[in-house]
Amino acid sequence: MNYKADQKGYYGVFGGAYIPEMLYPNVEELRQNYLKIMAEPSFQKEFQELLKDYVGRPSPLYFAKRLSEKYTTKIYLKREDLNHTGAHKINNTIGQILMAKRLGKSRIIAETGAGQHGVATATVCALMGLECIVYMGEIDIARQAPNVARMKMLGATVVPALSGSRTLKDATNEAIRDWINNPVDTYYIIGSVVGPHPYPDMVARFQAIISEEIKWQLKEKEGRENPDVIIACVGGGSNAAGAYYHYLNNDEVQLIAVEAAGLGIDSGESAATSVLGKEGIIHGSKTLLMQTEDGQITEPYSISAGLDYPGVGPLHAHLHATKRAEFVSVTDAEAMKAGLELCELEGIIPAIESAHALAVFEKQTFKPNEVIVLNLSGRGDKDLNTYIDYFKL
């Protein structure tokens, strides 16, 4: 089975570039150049150096002893939470800012949900001295206030998305509109493996550093490159894509993708796209998405702003359709409990997105000698207000 995007950006039946003609020149310029640019030795050198010295990579692969004892299996945490700016998002923004520079762009736009991608974009724009505009849903601005402040300190302009559900989907619409209005000087840094081809493929390649490191780190610790299971949460799917990337064609490695069930799959307040979604088109990509019978995109819900998206990337739609990955949904309550448990057992406060992945251990049992790698996509600092409210801390 092939899990890489084809020439036109399809993963099986999913993907492609369903974009208005106004975006065609921009997207085509990127499509024609991204692989060439990424293959340039000077690009790779700059990318790798920044990942090492600026982001702090490699991120540790940490054996979580007490968590493993509790669930009687072997759990390693891939510590993306220890990256500069606190999540995996920066791997992608470093890659894309270098891409933007090589394409001669001077103005950067981005969408953000939890604010992690917005912060990661504002950070690399500061680093490169480029103008930065971040679109963020009005609701997310309220629930992720610390990240809004961080973006402002980093010199970005944060523009509220006031339409629709006023969350990530709408911020993405606004960013796309901005790109349509500014077709020459502007580069759009998408924050996940979503959007028109070549974004899903490009972002997956930048995040692939996660599984590249897991391979040699696990070899050092366990004497083998392959874990039995990899677990990651899926909003758009970028941290999962990075954690799976080098294992996609290796059927011995079981992949578990964790979606946000919100208040419950049947509650009407959910973001579990693989269960509630159907094939359709969102943000320029044919994929699974939550929609009405009439093809109107529905408003998702999750306590976690980073998972509050009505679609998944086309790679994940394909992994779901082919059953290469197993999709699990986790409610707000299950995720919050698992988040607190990691604090108590390992002294790590996880992002609520990552806490969804951790909740799998309560739902599935693994064998004592199985090696599980869980991608801890981010740290929980940005979520303190949500934790405080939820647990009445």
Place this chain on the structure above:
Amino acid sequence: MNRINQKLQEDKKLLSIYFTAGYPKLDDTASIIQHLEKSGVDLIEIGLPFSDPLADGPTIQASSTQALKNGITTEKLFEQLKDIRQTVSIPLIIMGYFNPMLQYGVEAFCKKCQENGIDGLIIPDLPVDVYHEKYKAIFEKYGLINVLLITPQTSDERIDFIDAISNGFIYMVSSASVTGSQSGFGTVQTDYFKRIADMNLTNPQIVGFGISNNETFTQATKHTKGAIIGSAFIKHLTANGIDTIDKFVKNILA
């Protein structure tokens, strides 16, 4: 002959008006069409509302949101159009995003269009190559003209391709923008209109985006076959309802 092609043969500059189906009120669709025809409009674009209209600015987006709240659906729009050909003969084009059509079933959608007197479609997020490879034959089977877009950034080579696979008119987006974003044209736009006119394409061009009054209509049609007004008309409907449509149109054509 398709009503759009017939209209394009008339020796005059054409005015096309866009409105959102189900707005301001759910059942205004048919009477807006009748008013527009009576006022001397040449072509009508009926917007099929979408929750996430990427190529539209705030005005059309807000009207779509309201129309959806009013209860418009794809099926409902077809019901509203059921008897429209008993009262009007003006060319009718549905403009909508691809996902609602995909969910309806592209072939079922095209069939319904034909049954209800629709002459053409404009689907901004159905890319030219996908249309060409997968859907052109279906559109043609049901006698529908697919109107394709070009922008100031579209290369000559691509314009030639778009011209080759079009069989009605080319929708010329006046500047790189979403709908409703600008007022008035500068030399950049007029140069662009002229450049395209000089390409002597097979299909006539009709300009859209940024046309709001007599002045911009005249400028836009100097080198082209016609112009499309959308956001300005929606604003008129929002402010005045549907009773003074003829006044709006008279002002444009004055």
